[in-house]
Amino acid sequence: MSTRLLSVRDLGITFLTDDGEIEVLRDVSFELNSGEVLGIVGESGCGKSMTALALIGLIPKPFGRISNGRILLEGEDLAVASEKRLRQVRGNDISMVFQEPMTSLNPVFTVGHQISETLRAHFDMSSRETWSRAIEMLKLVGIPSPEKRANEYPHQLSGGMRQRVMIAIALVCEPKLLIADEPTTALDVTVQAEILQLFRELQEKTGTAIILITHDIGVVAEMADRVMVMYAGKVVETGTARDFVYDPMHPYTHGLISCVPKLVHNPSYDPAPLLEIPGVVPSLRELKRTGCPFAPRCKNEIDKCRSAEPSLAEIADDHAVACWNRMETAW
Amino acid sequence: MILRRIVYAFVLLLAVLVMNFALIHLAPGDPVETLVGEMGGATPEFIEQMRAAYGLDQPFYIQLATYLGRVAQGDFGFSLYFNRPVLELMFHRIGPTILLVVTAVLIALTLGTFLGVLAAQRRNSWLSHLVTVFSLVGYSTPVFWVGIMLILVFSVALPIFPIAGMYQSDTSATGLAFLLEVLHHLILPAMTLALIYLAFYTRLSRASMIDVLDSDYVRTARAKGLKNYLVIYKHALRNAILPVVTFAGLQFGQVLSGAVLVETVFGWPGLGTLAYDSILRRDTPTLLAILFFSASLVIVVNMVTDIVYRYIDPRMRAEQ
Numbered sequence: 001m002s003t004r005l006l007s008v009r010d011l012g013i014t015f016l017t018d019d020g021e022i023e024v025l026r027d028v029s030f031e032l033n034s035g036e037v038l039g040i041v042g043e044s045g046c047g048k049s050m051t052a053l054a055l056i057g058l059i060p061k062p063f064g065r066i067s068n069g070r071i072l073l074e075g076e077d078l079a080v081a082s083e084k085r086l087r088q089v090r091g092n093d094i095s096m097v098f099q100e101p102m103t104s105l106n107p108v109f110t111v112g113h114q115i116s117e118t119l120r121a122h123f124d125m126s127s128r129e130t131w132s133r134a135i136e137m138l139k140l141v142g143i144p145s146p147e148k149r150a151n152e153y154p155h156q157l158s159g160g161m162r163q164r165v166m167i168a169i170a171l172v173c174e175p176k177l178l179i180a181d182e183p184t185t186a187l188d189v190t191v192q193a194e195i196l197q198l199f200r201e202l203q204e205k206t207g208t209a210i211i212l213i214t215h216d217i218g219v220v221a222e223m224a225d226r227v228m229v230m231y232a233g234k235v236v237e238t239g240t241a242r243d244f245v246y247d248p249m250h251p252y253t254h255g256l257i258s259c260v261p262k263l264v265h266n267p268s269y270d271p272a273p274l275l276e277i278p279g280v281v282p283s284l285r286e287l288k289r290t291g292c293p294f295a296p297r298c299k300n301e302i303d304k305c306r307s308a309e310p311s312l313a314e315i316a317d318d319h320a321v322a323c324w325n326r327m328e329t330a331w
Numbered sequence: 332m333i334l335r336r337i338v339y340a341f342v343l344l345l346a347v348l349v350m351n352f353a354l355i356h357l358a359p360g361d362p363v364e365t366l367v368g369e370m371g372g373a374t375p376e377f378i379e380q381m382r383a384a385y386g387l388d389q390p391f392y393i394q395l396a397t398y399l400g401r402v403a404q405g406d407f408g409f410s411l412y413f414n415r416p417v418l419e420l421m422f423h424r425i426g427p428t429i430l431l432v433v434t435a436v437l438i439a440l441t442l443g444t445f446l447g448v449l450a451a452q453r454r455n456s457w458l459s460h461l462v463t464v465f466s467l468v469g470y471s472t473p474v475f476w477v478g479i480m481l482i483l484v485f486s487v488a489l490p491i492f493p494i495a496g497m498y499q500s501d502t503s504a505t506g507l508a509f510l511l512e513v514l515h516h517l518i519l520p521a522m523t524l525a526l527i528y529l530a531f532y533t534r535l536s537r538a539s540m541i542d543v544l545d546s547d548y549v550r551t552a553r554a555k556g557l558k559n560y561l562v563i564y565k566h567a568l569r570n571a572i573l574p575v576v577t578f579a580g581l582q583f584g585q586v587l588s589g590a591v592l593v594e595t596v597f598g599w600p601g602l603g604t605l606a607y608d609s610i611l612r613r614d615t616p617t618l619l620a621i622l623f624f625s626a627s628l629v630i631v632v633n634m635v636t637d638i639v640y641r642y643i644d645p646r647m648r649a650e651q
Contacts, residue, residue: 091556
């Protein structure tokens with residue numbers, strides 16, 4: 001019943017730096033069906049946000065460029081689309097909610113204006129129509145007295161409210177795909193829950209596919225149908241959300257999940273020891289091209305890991321891992 | 332809020348009056364001696380007589396009180412040199428000065444912002460580097476020198492523009508023709524006065540625009556699918572212009588003092604030349620009136636800037 005919406009094949013992105021061109025994204029491939037929620041997980045600097053920006057053609061120019069691969073949105077390759085065509089896609093077919101609600105809205109325009117402007121960019125509508133649509137959107141994202149709020153400026157709203165406005169902007173053109181890049185990271189925990197709840201409601205209501213980028217494992221487990229784990233610009237594991245939580249195969253995925261602090265560890269309520277993955281994400285500049293990029297931090301490392309790079313291999317239906325010595329038993 | 336600003340403005344003006352008056356009295360030179368010197372000499376009795384007639388024999392504080400009292404009634408006295416009411420003298424000079432200053436500020440603001448925005452968009456291009464060099468040169472070149480060079484190039488070597496004045500002294504042009512003639516005379520002095528501020532606003536708006544272009548809300552604007560010109564000239568510029576407006580208001584006083592030099596170089600019949608001549612002639616009442624008028628103008632412009640700022644930045648409105 002669900003149709004293929006997005007198909008990313010072998011996507012590679014390079015950045016021009018003082019040390020020459022470096023690859024920030026390599027061989028990233030994934031599929032997304034309409035109405036599906038895909039979580040992209042990984043530490044900072046692993047290429048999650050760059051993947052998202054590539055989808056809407058906003059890789060920082062002039063230094064970054066798509067060096068390889070295809071981004072097929074309903075069959076159309078966005079990797080080679082013209083700037084004009086990408087502009088039509090942005091905000092209309094694919095829209096995006098960013099991490100920082102405090103700074104992502106323009107301080108000198110009313111929120112109503114910023115919502116209705118998006119509509120005007122894509123449809124031939126009168127300003128009265130777009131304004132009333134903006135108010136409907138504010139109501140939809142749960143902002144009280146939307147008629148009044150529409151005339152207010154971002155600084156008059158709280159962080160949670162602003163993120164709701166960002167979501168309203170992102171959804172006003174009824175996009176096929178919504179990319180949410182760490183949408184709740186900057187918010188209070190209680191507000192986070194509200195925003196996630198809102199995402200879920202709106203997703204059920206509109207059927208929009210969502211790519212949820214986060215480093216919060218809990219959020220992924222809660223929201224996503226499928227999960228893609230990235231490390232050093234590469235996909236290291238993909239699978240269903242269930243596989244991700246209960247049957248992680250890649251030592252990195254395993255590590256990420258072990259790092260989530262447990263509130264309750266044992267009956268005496270001693271705090272559980274905090275776990276970490278030793279080491280840091282390698283700088284892409286220093287990354288050696290031989291071997292698995294995760295090997296220096298990996299507890300399962302074998303000789304082969306240093307000499308050859310593993311590629312993504314299907315180990316079960318809809319579950320693929322890039323590892324020479326994957327976890328045998330999950331827990 | 333506005334009322335408090337107006338009260339402050341009045342206090343400030345009073346301070347300006349007292350300071351100017353005191354400074355001029357501290358300065359060396361005696362107006363009566365300058366005056367009789369130009370007449371070709373006089374007896375000591377006549378000089379004393381003149382002093383008494385102008386009230387210059389009174390102690391300083393009496394002179395100050397008398398002066399303040401008269402100013403409060405709108406009486407700026409008579410020019411010692413022309414023996415005509417100061418206000419009447421100034422009346423014909425204000426128009427040309429305002430024309431010159433406003434034109435220069437408009438050129439500097441619009442062209443400067445435009446160049447800055449252009450340079451910010453391609454921050455490593457040759458255009459961007461050219462703008463940086465141009466603004467450094469413009470910023471460090473003295474106004475009078477620029478004026479003289481422009482005259483040498485565009486009036487002497489290539490006689491495109493007139494050397495001096497606001498119109499031909501024997502002009503018979505009226506209406507539109509007269510307007511064009513004034514415009515023709517205006518170009519060189521206005522460009523001269525504008526240059527230094529043009530350089531400054533270019534640098535300022537370039538820096539401000541570079542900051543804003545990296546901001547999250549500009550990324551949001553792009554992610555919405557807005558056309559590039561809307562992203563740049565609506566979303567980015569509306570924010571980048573804020574510091575430019577602030578500085579334009581603050582620097583208005585400097586532009587006014589720059590006008591004194593430019594008017595002198597170009598023989599522009601404005602307040603600047605009158606001020607310059609009045610200094611040489613020790614024409615104290617005229618000088619005081621001009622200083623008072625310029626100070627008022629600066630204060631008014633600053634208030635207007637505040638109001639404009641409130642209009643373009645909603646965050647300022649909230650703080651009221």
